Amino acid sequence: MSEDIEVDLVVIGAGPGGEALATGAAKAGLEVVVVDKHLVGGECPYYGCIPSKMMVRAADALAEAGRVAQLAGDVTVTPSWAPVAKRIDEEATTGWDDTIAVDRLADAGATVHHGVARLARTGRVAVELPDGTTTTYAARRGVVLNPGTRPAQLPVDGLADTPYWTNRDAVRVTELPGSLAVVGGGPIGCELAQVFARFGVRVTVVQHGPRLIPANEPEASALLADVFAHEGIRVLTGVELSAVSYADGAFTLTLDGDDGDQQVVADKLLVAAGRTPNLDDVGLETVGLDPTARTVEVDERMRAGDRLWAIGDVTGKGAFTHVSMYQSAIALRDVLGQDGPPAAYHAVPHATFTDPEVGGVGMTEQQARDAGLTVRVGSTPLEQSSRGFTHGPGATGLVKVVEDADRGVLVGATAVGPAGGEILGFLAVAVHAAVPTDTLRSMIYAYPTFHRAIETALGELA
Numbered sequence: 001m002s003e004d005i006e007v008d009l010v011v012i013g014a015g016p017g018g019e020a021l022a023t024g025a026a027k028a029g030l031e032v033v034v035v036d037k038h039l040v041g042g043e044c045p046y047y048g049c050i051p052s053k054m055m056v057r058a059a060d061a062l063a064e065a066g067r068v069a070q071l072a073g074d075v076t077v078t079p080s081w082a083p084v085a086k087r088i089d090e091e092a093t094t095g096w097d098d099t100i101a102v103d104r105l106a107d108a109g110a111t112v113h114h115g116v117a118r119l120a121r122t123g124r125v126a127v128e129l130p131d132g133t134t135t136t137y138a139a140r141r142g143v144v145l146n147p148g149t150r151p152a153q154l155p156v157d158g159l160a161d162t163p164y165w166t167n168r169d170a171v172r173v174t175e176l177p178g179s180l181a182v183v184g185g186g187p188i189g190c191e192l193a194q195v196f197a198r199f200g201v202r203v204t205v206v207q208h209g210p211r212l213i214p215a216n217e218p219e220a221s222a223l224l225a226d227v228f229a230h231e232g233i234r235v236l237t238g239v240e241l242s243a244v245s246y247a248d249g250a251f252t253l254t255l256d257g258d259d260g261d262q263q264v265v266a267d268k269l270l271v272a273a274g275r276t277p278n279l280d281d282v283g284l285e286t287v288g289l290d291p292t293a294r295t296v297e298v299d300e301r302m303r304a305g306d307r308l309w310a311i312g313d314v315t316g317k318g319a320f321t322h323v324s325m326y327q328s329a330i331a332l333r334d335v336l337g338q339d340g341p342p343a344a345y346h347a348v349p350h351a352t353f354t355d356p357e358v359g360g361v362g363m364t365e366q367q368a369r370d371a372g373l374t375v376r377v378g379s380t381p382l383e384q385s386s387r388g389f390t391h392g393p394g395a396t397g398l399v400k401v402v403e404d405a406d407r408g409v410l411v412g413a414t415a416v417g418p419a420g421g422e423i424l425g426f427l428a429v430a431v432h433a434a435v436p437t438d439t440l441r442s443m444i445y446a447y448p449t450f451h452r453a454i455e456t457a458l459g460e461l462a
């Protein structure tokens with residue numbers, strides 16, 4: 001048996017956070033080994049945020065073109081998926097090749113392996129390389145876990161035997177189907193449903209809960225459902241997918257609902273019904289942790305055990321690239337023995353890039369009430385702001401603020417609108433820094449901006 005190779009740090013999984021941490025640690029002079037079993041950079045650049053946002057950008061351009069008739073005359077657009085597929089292939093993913101990312105890490109001084117890494121007791125990692133050999137590292141400073149998630153497989157009768165899409169297939173599409181069923185009305189399902197619908201695909205969204213994007217305020221869900229209905233996207237809520245079959249190039253979904261069974265037939269099926277953490281095969285049991293758990297418990301320095309840190313989706317603090325990056329900076333400081341602010345999650349922002357965008361930060365009204373706070377809320381429709389009025393078509397949206405009335409600060413907010421994710425920036429500062437509501441009310445809001453609706457919502461606090 002070969003000797004363990006001694007290094008300073010091993011990073012298991014190079015998602016956005018792992019890649020950044022490994023780069024920072026290597027640049028700080030540590031001997032770093034990074035292992036990824038697929039592509040360095042993780043889900044976000046190859047199958048998630050980046051390609052999906054290129055799709056969204058294209059679909060939004062089509063929608064804007066459709067609004068020209070009401071605003072500026074005639075325009076004729078013939079949608080084509082080819083430029084979208086080309087941008088994703090060439091600009092976003094370079095053909096799903098991570099050479100650039102690997103080289104960047106190597107230039108920073110890290111050693112990169114493509115292989116499967118597993119913890120093998122405290123501070124030790126066994127790396128199974130593609131040639132079948134295994135190398136074991138002993139990491140003096142420790143190990144950082146950033147293994148991320150994979151699409152959840154639904155235990156639905158017949159589904160596993162069909163050629164259904166996950167997000168990984170959806171971003172690689174080169175030919176559009178005539179019709180698409182989307183199972184899951186979360187951020188992935190809603191963003192992609194609207195993209196494909198705007199390119200002329202007949203889309204049905206199947207959501208087993210009562211509303212779309214349920215992590216957001218109910219008002220935001222209702223508004224999005226209205227927009228989807230207006231755009232011809234069929235949304236079936238409160239239904240349970242009980243069986244799927246595939247024959248003669250078509251999927252048949254059987255749905256159970258209060259009104260009995262119904263069937264949906266579509267050319268393609270996208271399943272976007274949540275994620276499964278990649279924790280079942282990283283050797284957690286060798287360091288006394290539970291490999292069946294959905295998350296790895298971490299403290300405010302991202303420590304998960306003796307010389308072990310965990311970052312990213314597997315920590316359960318918000319499955320977003322910005323959370324992975326935020327945690328990465330905190331864990332890096334700890335690895336390097338540097339001081340800095342501990343992790344805090346009272347102001348996690350998120351934006352779902354539908355049109356309108358749905359931005360949210362901190363608690364929803366219900367979460368604030370459940371936390372026992374004295375809650376006041378204020379909201380206003382975006383269309384009623386001067387900017388919404390001048391913007392005209394496409395200005396649908398709202399701003400809602402949630403105040404802890406005892407402290408006189410916002411603990412949550414939602415901004416839905418053409419720039420909902422951007423308006424959110426203001427609200428994120430307010431929640432993060434607990435800016436007194438009185439101070440927010442005493443500010444000057446530029447006229448006529450979308451963010452001026454925040455002032456109106458604050459005025460509605462009751």
Ligand SMILES: Cc1cc2nc3c(=O)[nH]c(=O)nc-3n(C[C@H](O)[C@H](O)[C@H](O)COP(=O)(O)OP(=O)(O)OC[C@H]3O[C@@H](n4cnc5c(N)ncnc54)[C@H](O)[C@@H]3O)c2cc1C
Pocket residue numbers: 012013014015016017018035036037038039040041042043044047048049050052053115116117118146147148149167188278281282311312313314318319320321322323324353
């Ligand atoms: C379609 C889609 C759209 C999204 N859009 C957004 C968005 O707009 N904004 C946003 O903030 N977030 C978005 N997300 C979420 C975002 O992609 C993730 O939160 C982000 O990638 C952070 O994940 P992570 O750091 O935990 O790791 P991941 O990105 O999941 O990467 C983990 C890496 O670990 C590797 N790995 C796993 N196990 C092992 C092992 N044993 N050995 C070696 N390597 C291993 C994997 O191959 C992978 O490369 C989107 C996700 C999807 C699917």
Ligand SMILES: NC(=O)c1ccc[n+]([C@@H]2O[C@H](COP(=O)([O-])OP(=O)(O)OC[C@H]3O[C@@H](n4cnc5c(N)ncnc54)[C@H](O)[C@@H]3O)[C@@H](O)[C@H]2O)c1
Pocket residue numbers: 154183184185186187188189191206207208209212213214240241272273274275318319320350351352353
């Ligand atoms: N813009 C963004 O920031 C963005 C975009 C996409 C994804 N993401 C991240 O990726 C994560 C995963 O996204 P997601 O949309 O897959 O997951 P999700 O868990 O947020 O949403 C999945 C949805 O599927 C529904 N569902 C689950 N099982 C179902 C079933 N059997 N039938 C019908 N519906 C079912 C759930 O009710 C839920 O609303 C998100 O939590 C988010 O953090 C972020």
